[in-house]
Amino acid sequence: MKKDHRSIAFRTTVAGALLASATLTATLSSPVAKAAEVSIACGALGVEFELCKEGAEAWAAETGNTVRLVNTPNSTTERLALYQQLLAAGAEDIDVFQIDVIWPGMLANHFIDLKPHSNGAEAEHFQAIVENNTVDGRLVAMPWFTDAGVLYYRKDLLEKHGKALPETWQDLTETAAAVQEAERSAGNDKLWGFVWQGKAYEGLTCDALEWIDSFGGGAIVDEKGKITINNPQAAKALDMAASWVGTISPPGVLNYAEEEARGVFQSGNAVFMRNWPYAWGLANSEDSPVRDKVGVTALPKGGPDGKNSGTLGGWQLAVSKYSANPEAAVSLVMYLTGAEEQKRRAITGAYNPTIASLYQDDEVLLANPFFGNLYDTFTNAVARPSKIAGAKYNRVSNEFWNATHAVLSGKADGATSLAQLEKKLKRISRNGRW
Numbered sequence: 349m350k351k352d353h354r355s356i357a358f359r360t361t362v363a364g365a366l367l368a369s370a371t372l373t374a375t376l377s378s379p380v381a382k383a384a385e386v387s388i389a390c391g392a393l394g395v396e397f398e399l400c401k402e403g404a405e406a407w408a409a410e411t412g413n414t415v416r417l418v419n420t421p422n423s424t425t426e427r428l429a430l431y432q433q434l435l436a437a438g439a440e441d442i443d444v445f446q447i448d449v450i451w452p453g454m455l456a457n458h459f460i461d462l463k464p465h466s467n468g469a470e471a472e473h474f475q476a477i478v479e480n481n482t483v484d485g486r487l488v489a490m491p492w493f494t495d496a497g498v499l500y501y502r503k504d505l506l507e508k509h510g511k512a513l514p515e516t517w518q519d520l521t522e523t524a525a526a527v528q529e530a531e532r533s534a535g536n537d538k539l540w541g542f543v544w545q546g547k548a549y550e551g552l553t554c555d556a557l558e559w560i561d562s563f564g565g566g567a568i569v570d571e572k573g574k575i576t577i578n579n580p581q582a583a584k585a586l587d588m589a590a591s592w593v594g595t596i597s598p599p600g601v602l603n604y605a606e607e608e609a610r611g612v613f614q615s616g617n618a619v620f621m622r623n624w625p626y627a628w629g630l631a632n633s634e635d636s637p638v639r640d641k642v643g644v645t646a647l648p649k650g651g652p653d654g655k656n657s658g659t660l661g662g663w664q665l666a667v668s669k670y671s672a673n674p675e676a677a678v679s680l681v682m683y684l685t686g687a688e689e690q691k692r693r694a695i696t697g698a699y700n701p702t703i704a705s706l707y708q709d710d711e712v713l714l715a716n717p718f719f720g721n722l723y724d725t726f727t728n729a730v731a732r733p734s735k736i737a738g739a740k741y742n743r744v745s746n747e748f749w750n751a752t753h754a755v756l757s758g759k760a761d762g763a764t765s766l767a768q769l770e771k772k773l774k775r776i777s778r779n780g781r782w
């Protein structure tokens with residue numbers, strides 16, 4: 349359901365009261381910067397909106413400004429469409445945008461360069477993300493949290509059925525099928541083996557890229573711009589995933605995004621789930637039926653010679669160049685992306701910090717043990733080809749998820765679908781010249 353992005357906007361009363369007193373102080377002892385109202389567009393997956401609200405309100409209370417939160421659609425694909433509309437119109441009503449790791453190349457022209465205002469804070473963050481967010485020498489967004497696809501599993505069910513953690517996708521397929529069958533025969537008839545993101549949208553690009561990369565099938569387009577997707581390893585990976593639909597995965601998986609997969613897993617109805625780290629905090633929340641029964645590990649390898657892979661995801665904060673209050677907007681961005689706030693979000697919501705030192709913080713690791721074990725998964729995650737494709741990335745991804753969806757839904761086999769995809773990508777990229 350698409351929510352009207354204005355309908356949930358609100359003003360904080362506490363911050364409003366503080367604003368009144370700040371204005372008073374300002375008149376008494378000028379010069380003090382005038383208090384401003386800053387609006388921020390935040391994601392709302394799981395507890396995301398709540399966390400954004402708490403952080404932004406803390407900033408407002410500290411600075412005497414006010415904040416207005418704008419809710420955005422869960423699907424990153426829909427969110428991009430909304431942002432493009434607002435930015436193309438030069439809309440002033442959103443000052444700070446939460447942007448996906450794949451968007452800097454597409455949206456850079458609408459954001460201000462943060463480098464002159466950051467006081468060098470970006471040096472503390474993962475440099476690969478800072479580079480990703482730097483377009484033509486301009487730092488268009490500050491890293492906020494990072495992500496990589498990981499495998500969730502039911503510790504209790506694997507133990508009960510004497511199964512080890514899967515090392516390869518083949519192992520996962522067999523274990524999921526065996527546990528599903530045994531549980532169903534014992535009356536647990538809603539149980540599925542594996543849930544993931546199979547809907548035709550950006551999330552499917554992420555899942556499919558990690559299957560393909562784990563089989564050594566590359567990353568769609570290589571760093572030089574060459575289209576590499578039409579290869580037998582990639583086709584094999586897609587054919588494998590197609591074999592799950594209706595066997596270990598519900599037929600409805602073809603319409604699942606992150607939250608649908610989490611819904612099934614968290615209600616106790618799946619052995620394995622592919623998802624992002626945010627699902628950890630929710631799976632272990634007080635009212636979660638699978639609390640304390642869940643483990644997190646790296647996604648399986650493509651085969652004995654394959655590798656563990658996870659797609660790089662994550663979100664940044666950018667300041668709109670149409671903002672009427674850029675100074676206050678920058679201040680909010682620097683506050684939210686700072687170490688204290690990233691630590692709070694990691695502990696409360698399992699959002700991976702982009703500040704390397706927080707991965708050595710005892711409280712962060714206690715709340716999220718897998719941040720330690722899977723450190724390499726997060727720092728070596730496979731990137732989507734958004735840097736090379738730049739403004740054309742969304743078209744590339746759109747063709748890729750459609751080609752994948754066609755295989756998953758049995759309309760074509762992997763080899764046929766990828767051969768067609770290659771032709772389309774060649775056209776979009778002017779034969780790899782981009």
Ligand code: GLC
Binds near residue numbers: 663
């Ligand atoms: C997560 C990732 C983001 C990705 C999206 C796909 O939000 O952080 O990078 O594009 O999922 O659904």
